[in-house]
Amino acid sequence: MTPGARVAAAIEVLDDIEARRRPAADALKDWGLSHRFAGSKDRSAIGTLVFDALRRRASSAFIMGVETPRAIMLGAMRQVRGMSVDEIAALCTGQAHAPSTLTEAESERLASADLAGAPVHVAGDFPEWLEPSFIAVFGEAAVAEASALAARAPLDLRVNTLKGTRDKALASLAHLQPQPTPLSPLGLRLPLTSDGRGPALAAEPAYVKGLVEIQDEASQLAALLAAAKPGEQALDLCAGAGGKTLALAALMQNKGQIYATDSDGRRLMPIYARLERAGARNVQVRPQRRGGEGLSDLEGRCDLVLVDAPCTGTGAWRRNPDAKWRVRPGALDQRIADQDQALVEAARFVKPRGRILYVTCSVLREENEDRLAAFLAAHPEFKSLPARDMAEQAELPGLVAFASRFGEGLRLTPLTSETDGFFIAMLVRS
Template sequence: MTPAARIAAAIEILADIETHHRPASDALKDWGLSHRFAGAKDRAALASLIYDALRCRASARFIMGSESPRAIMLGALREMRGMSADDIAALCNGQGFAPAALSAEEETGLRSGTLDGAPAHVRGNFPEWLAPSFAAVFGETAIAEGEALAARAPLDLRVNTLKATRDKAQAALAHLGAVPTLLSPIGLRVPLALDGRNPSLAGEPAYVKGLVEIQDEGSQLAALLCGARPGEQVLDLCAGGGGKSLALAASMDNHGQIYATDRNAARLAGLYPRLEKAATRNIQLRPPRAGSDVLADLVERCDLVLVDAPCTGTGTWRRNPDAKWRMRPGALEQRMKEQDELLEIAIKYIKPGGRLIYVTCSLLREENEDRIAAFLARQEGFVPIGAEELATAAGLGQLACFASHLGPGLRLTPATAGTDGFFVAGSRRT
């Protein structure tokens, strides 16, 4: 496919996404199935175009003065890729499979459209209904935080210290330009390719052999802030695919025991092959079983319970830009309810003196500080662990600068930490 034909196809796919409010991945897959002539490079290029358009959907609409998928795509070519009006016009000439020629209004938008006077949610490219929540957390920096969330995300890797040192893993991935992460002592960052895509790791020996795992630096830090120590009894209550369980196992050097469970047994299934690849021996999976309490033997036995709570995922918008436009207020309310329920479940497994670590990949106060405040108000037997104490205990004292000003906990964001958005708070049972 020519570059012009790719833009035309991207407009078609974006129209499908906008019309049916469906995930971008589904629309891209269906388009690929019905256009078998498109090769792997074409499909990858289309995905890059679509996700770029979704990153800047609000600002592209504003500068173009239109909400049409075509306007969003054209605006994104300027906003995300720095293309000039002349460059875009050369591709949109109506010849062959190219998009139709630019209208006078489109030319004006591309040449002179600005974001002057645009509201914060447009400049920051986040949903208008979340503007009060962003303002409550970030104040005057809400736009900058939104812009950082709309940027492309690098590829971060966690070095599996059960199998390799960071230096060894970096040497194995030197050809990809891997460099140490700034905050995580066990992370590597692989820069984006010139086309904005991450390299594939499927054929990389370091990945195949389990020397590294794909994990955002923020997620690595969240696992490290748990302060899991060798010999401890640890419950990962919302283990999901197991990324943090694997990280905890490495922190504990395979000593002690980690019990990984999740309400969704299917999510745990993918962890079995990862355990073998990572050479992890101290993780015991506890999938739910109807009519059976699979955690009954852990009541008041755990030194640490991790609640990596289901959330709106606002901190992961760099990787899932379409999710922010499909999110609705009802989803936030449902997640808050689930978070409260999980915190109440978690406490019965924590022994006196044990720790509760609450993690989300959300930036919203409603899912973070507000949930912790409500929990501490209900449970007199728990006291908050200060951000500085939490960071220092994990050997990451430098993270104390990310302490929340809204309550106990730390908040990492793309703008401040260069990571995905994460919130981590700790409490101790008295």
């Protein structure tokens, strides 16, 4: 396919996403199935164009003066890829399946329109109903913080210390030009290609043999802040595919016991292969049954309960740009209820002087500090560990710089820490 034909295909996919209110991945898959002539490179390039457009959907429509898939794509090519009017016009020839030529109005707006006077939610590219929440957290920096959440995310890896050191991983992946992450002592950051793609790790021996795992630096820091020690009893209550479970197993040097569970058993399925690849031998996978059965023997026994709480995912928009346009106000209310329930559930497994690590990939106070405050008000037997103490016990004193201004806990964002948006807090039982 020609570059212009790829742009036209991306516009077609955007139209499908908008018309059917569906995830971008589903729309891209269906497009590929109905256009089998498109090769893997074509499909990858089209996907990158679609995600770039979704990152800057609101601001691109504002610049172009109309909210259509074509306008959003044209605006995104200027904003995300830095293309000039002439470069965009060269792709819109109307020939060989390329988009039709630019109109005079489109050329003028691409040349001179800007975001002056745009509302905060438009300039920052996020849903209007979330504007009060973003301003409450970030104030005058709301646009800058939201814009950082709309950027492309790097590819971070965590070194599995059960298999080797960061120096060994750096040497094994030297051809990919990895760099140590600035905050996590176990992290590597791989540069993206010009089209926003990362390397094919499935072909890398370091990945296949379990020396490294894909994990954003913020998620690595969350596991490190749990301060899990060899010999402890730990419960990963919302384990999902097991990223933090694997990190805890390495920190505990395969000593003690980790119980990995999730309310949705389907999310646990990838964990089995990942455990084998990582060489993690101190993990029991416990699928939950109706009514919470299957965990009763752990009540009051755990040194650590990790709650990677279900949330709106606002902090992960760099990786899931289409998700921010699908989230609705009712989803926030549901997630708040889920978070409150998860904290109450966690409390019954914590032994005296044990701890809960509460983690979300959200930047909203409603899902973070407000949830801690509500839990602590109802459970006076728990206290929140100050951010300084969290950082020092994990031997990461530099993280004190990210202490929340709204209560206990740490806040990480793409703008301040160059990670996904994460909230991490520790609750200790008396």
